[in-house]
Amino acid sequence: MSVIILAVFAAVMILLLVGLTRALKSPSTGFARSFAVVAMVLLPSVWLLAMLVYADSEMKKVSFCTSCHEMKPYGESLHVDDDESLSASHYQNNRVDKTKACYVCHTEPGLLGYMDAKLRGLHDVRVHYFGKAPEELELVAPYDNAVCLKCHGEAKSFLEGGGHQYPDTLIDALKAGEMSCLDCHDLAHHLED
Amino acid sequence: MVSPFQLFPTGPEATTRVLKRGVVAQILGILVLAGALFTKMPLLMVVIIPVGALLIALGILAWVWAVVWADAG
Structure with missing residues (x-):
C-alpha cells in the first residue's frame, strides 16, 4: 500500500514540476492553465485525501x-x-x-x-x-x-x-x-x- | 467605489509570482504529508497532517488567486 502511495507521490511531484515550468512560461495559455489545474489543484487534493485516509487508518491501530x-x-x-x-x-x-x-x-x-x-x-x-x-x-x-x-x-x-x-x-x-x-x-x- | 480586483496587484507578473509561490507551497505540502508514511510518533502525526493540509490549501489558493482572480482583474 505504501509503495502505491509513494508512486502517486512521485507522479504528483513530477507533474507539479512540469506544471510549474509550463505554467510560468506562459500562464495564460490554455495548456498551461490545464496543467496548472492538474498540478496545483487535482493531484495535490488527491494526495492530501490519500494521506488523510492513510493517517486516519494508522491512528486507529x-x-x-x-x-x-x-x-x-x-x-x-x-x-x-x-x-x-x-x-x-x-x-x-x-x-x-x-x-x-x-x-x-x-x-x-x-x-x-x-x-x-x-x-x-x-x-x-x-x-x-x-x-x-x-x-x-x-x-x-x-x-x-x-x-x-x-x-x-x-x-x-x-x-x-x-x-x-x-x-x-x-x-x-x-x-x-x-x-x-x-x-x-x-x-x-x-x-x- | 473600489473594486475588489483593485485591492491586489494583477496582471502577468503577479500571476507568475503567485503561481511560483503556490507551487513551492504545494511541493512542501506534499513532502510534509509524505512524512506521515514514515512516522509512528503521535505528535509528529498530529503536526504533519494539519501543516501539510495548510500548505496544500495555500497552493490551491495561489492557483485560485493567480489563474482566476488576477486574470479576471
Whole structure:
C-alpha cells in the first residue's frame, strides 16, 4: 500500500514540476492553465485525501495507541488469559477488529463519536508530551453504553440471553443509559502488576 | 467605489509570482504529508497532517488567486 502511495507521490511531484515550468512560461495559455489545474489543484487534493485516509487508518491501530508508554499495560491486557476481561475476551475471540481494538471500543458511534475520539486523542497527545499523565489512568467521561450497544444492541445473544431479561426493564435501562454495562461487566482490562 | 480586483496587484507578473509561490507551497505540502508514511510518533502525526493540509490549501489558493482572480482583474 505504501509503495502505491509513494508512486502517486512521485507522479504528483513530477507533474507539479512540469506544471510549474509550463505554467510560468506562459500562464495564460490554455495548456498551461490545464496543467496548472492538474498540478496545483487535482493531484495535490488527491494526495492530501490519500494521506488523510492513510493517517486516519494508522491512528486507529492498536500499535499506534500503545506507542505511548502509558498505554502499554492496556495493550498487554489484550493478550491476558482471562475470559472475564472484556478487552481480552473481545480481542482474543475476534469480536472486534484486532488491528483497531482500542478505537472500536473507545469510540462512540456516529460522526460525533469520531470527532469526540479525535479531540480526546489530541488531549492525550498533549498530556503525553507536554503534561504529566496521572499514575492511575481514568476515562475522561463515564463509559457510554452506546459503544457496547452498537454491536450488541440488536444481537440475539444480548436481547434473549446473558441474563439481560432479569429484570425485564434492564435492557431499556441500559439503552437509556440509566445503568452502565460496566456495572456488571466490570473488568474492562486485566492489568498485570 | 473600489473594486475588489483593485485591492491586489494583477496582471502577468503577479500571476507568475503567485503561481511560483503556490507551487513551492504545494511541493512542501506534499513532502510534509509524505512524512506521515514514515512516522509512528503521535505528535509528529498530529503536526504533519494539519501543516501539510495548510500548505496544500495555500497552493490551491495561489492557483485560485493567480489563474482566476488576477486574470479576471
